[in-house]
Amino acid sequence: METFTVEAIVLKTDDFGDANRVVTLFTKEFGKLEVNAYGCRRSRSPLSGVTQMFNHISAELSRGAQVDTLREADVLHFYDALTKDLERLAYASLLFEIVNRMTLPRQVEPETFDLLKKSLPALSSRTPKIIALIGACQFLETSGVQLNFSRCVHCGKEIVGDAAISLIDGGAVCKKCVDFVTECRPYSEGLRKTFETMLGFDWRDDTKLFFNSKQLNAAENFFVDYVHSILGSGLKSVKFIREFLL
Numbered sequence: 001m002e003t004f005t006v007e008a009i010v011l012k013t014d015d016f017g018d019a020n021r022v023v024t025l026f027t028k029e030f031g032k033l034e035v036n037a038y039g040c041r042r043s044r045s046p047l048s049g050v051t052q053m054f055n056h057i058s059a060e061l062s063r064g065a066q067v068d069t070l071r072e073a074d075v076l077h078f079y080d081a082l083t084k085d086l087e088r089l090a091y092a093s094l095l096f097e098i099v100n101r102m103t104l105p106r107q108v109e110p111e112t113f114d115l116l117k118k119s120l121p122a123l124s125s126r127t128p129k130i131i132a133l134i135g136a137c138q139f140l141e142t143s144g145v146q147l148n149f150s151r152c153v154h155c156g157k158e159i160v161g162d163a164a165i166s167l168i169d170g171g172a173v174c175k176k177c178v179d180f181v182t183e184c185r186p187y188s189e190g191l192r193k194t195f196e197t198m199l200g201f202d203w204r205d206d207t208k209l210f211f212n213s214k215q216l217n218a219a220e221n222f223f224v225d226y227v228h229s230i231l232g233s234g235l236k237s238v239k240f241i242r243e244f245l246l
């Protein structure tokens with residue numbers, strides 16, 4: 001039996017059978033992997049505490065013909081605050097759902113692994129909505145469907161003042177080009193500055209973050225709509241946020 005060790009973040013879990021779970025890991029070494037964890041829902045299983053969403057773990061897997069199996073694992077970091085606070089849980093779930101839905105299995109993406117790893121302590125201690133949106137903004141930038149926030153997607157000119165933004169065309173549209181796009185929405189200077197700040201955010205910077213709540217809501221709606229337009233279906237975490245947090 002071939003076994004191998006990975007460093008991973010638990011992205012998602014789905015129960016199956018009496019006591020088993022499919023655990024979606026985002027690994028440093030191989031990108032996203034869905035693995036079977038047999039018996040892990042039994043209270044005495046050594047895997048029971050390990051296979052919880054948001055855990056940062058070291059795991060030993062055995063190679064399967066179709067699906068790998070989780071054999072043993074150690075928790076490197078457990079983010080208690082995410083399971084105890086509804087708002088933290090909801091926004092951490094939003095970021096994790098976006099990453100899960102928009103990545104393919106076995107695509108090595110060290111920058112996505114790093115982003116998830118850095119986002120967890122921040123989601124646990126800072127304003128979770130801001131952190132989740134920064135995470136989503138930076139993830140989209142490396143995902144192949146990045147948006148152009150600062151330059152017009154039609155003429156390439158730097159955006160100055162208020163403009164428009166298009167989900168279909170992938171970014172900002174200057175006032176002169178708005179007639180050339182089929183779909184666009186208002187894009188205020190404040191929203192552009194919000195996106196630019198999020199994109200440039202340094203995770204080592206622990207000074208207090210200030211965002212205008214109106215811009216923050218506009219940024220959230222924009223990312224949610226953009227991800228929805230790419231995936232063709234909505235996100236469960238958004239439904240949860242809108243039903244229970246607003």
Ligand SMILES: [Zn+2]
Pocket residue numbers: 152153154155156157173174175176177
């Ligand atoms: Zn233009």
